[in-house]
């Protein structure tokens with residue numbers, strides 16, 4: 001009996017191997033064996049983080065190797081052919097001209113929607129739709145990102161940082177933060193709370209939980225955005241009864257957030273006189289109620305506002321964390337920024353939204369951080385037709401890349417942002433490169449074309465406001481710790497910039513000190 005079973009299993013395994021080899025050869029031939037990575041598990045595999053010869057390209061490979069994979073295969077577009085779960089090819093793209101063509105032709109190069117399931121929990125939305133459905137969402141959501149909203153982002157961001165510096169840190173001249181994301185994540189959460197959801201939150205919570213709820217809105221928002229992965233891996237039924245405290249807390253937070261959002265929709269809909277408000281949620285509800293055809297359902301409204309939360313708070317928070325780390329490491333750059341802020345605001349007053357343009361060095365620092373640490377390391381697309389992409393070798397010779405219909409494409413942001421064809425000395429932190437004429441097509445932290453980030457201005461406004469206020473009032477330095485006393489600058493830099501990626505790239509643990517000026 002055992003022998004028969006073994007023979008059967010062996011035969012099935014043999015059939016699988018033969019089938020896979022035939023399929024692999026077909027896939028490789030379909031792209032004329034265009035140079036690139038050949039691994040059992042591709043870059044997109046959830047399973048293995050590191051690169052292992054022949055086995056795994058490593059799901060952290062885009063960040064780890066940046067432009068090096070392109071150099072190794074002598075092309076700014078390379079293929080990545082995997083075996084598991086079925087042989088398939090993905091083109092990794094670090095060529096600005098090819099990416100311009102791809103991002104500008106959304107019908108020819110749409111998004112692979114099946115990869116976006118994690119963002120559909122509360123309802124369909126602008127990020128997870130394509131074609132006419134996307135247009136319907138975009139028409140109602142885009143107007144929320146208005147100048148009035150940007151002004152609100154600015155004013156509220158300033159008051160959030162002001163409360164932190166003047167109330168929470170009152171009387172302290174040196175504030176040590178053991179992990180910088182523990183500061184930037186709540187900061188960004190409070191900003192999206194008020195400018196996104198219209199709910200002001202405070203560092204010093206003194207209110208009680210509203211009737212009918214078991215959690216503060218702030219905590220529900222934080223828990224859901226932090227632990228969304230739980231919903232991805234645990235089926236709903238198990239989620240409800242899971243005995244693990246973290247899972248139970250997530251389950252409560254998920255339902256609480258849904259209830260809060262539903263109440264907010266009802267309150268605005270039933271209000272006799274609507275207050276003039278410019279947070280994203282209020283504007284979205286107003287735009288929807290004046291829409292006769294194509295209006296969004298309640299679930300779609302919640303889906304959109306939820307996606308603003310997910311897209312909008314971690315990305316900005318992590319970018320700010322890297323910004324503070326780089327400024328702590330490069331004191332000369334911090335000083336240039338400080339001097340610039342002082343030249344714009346010599347009397348130390350609080351800048352207004354109208355003055356944001358004058359604070360261009362703060363913006364340059366934020367942009368240089370986004371270039372070096374793009375929060376989204378890979379933006380997926382696919383080809384809707386048989387086509388050929390054009391690129392170049394490292395010496396500039398043209399290369400034609402065969403791209404059959406259905407081929408997966410990846411905007412490889414680290415490859416593009418560290419490509420020396422566009423960025424001189426790409427590993428150096430040089431905010432000033434963003435002051436003059438810089439290669440806009442080679443800068444895609446927010447993606448590009450029609451499907452580019454709707455919240456770009458929101459996050460730039462928030463970033464410039466926080467950076468300007470903090471640097472005007474504090475010098476940021478790396479926390480001195482006895483166990484790291486003998487380390488060199490390079491070791492310290494490597495330690496502070498050690499990163500991981502969940503939804504977005506983030507620094508693992510960077511302890512910094514804020515010294516009041």
Ligand code: HEM
Nearest residue numbers: 126127308311312315316376445446447453454455458459
């Ligand atoms: C540093 C901050 C940010 C970065 C790096 C960033 C990055 C991105 C990227 C790469 C995309 C394209 C995603 C894709 O094609 O799958 C995107 C789309 C989007 N982002 Fe952002 N984002 C940031 C901040 C924000 C903020 C603050 C909001 C809202 C408050 C926001 C809302 C959106 C929306 C709604 C889309 C979908 C646009 C569409 O498909 O038409 N983002 N973002």
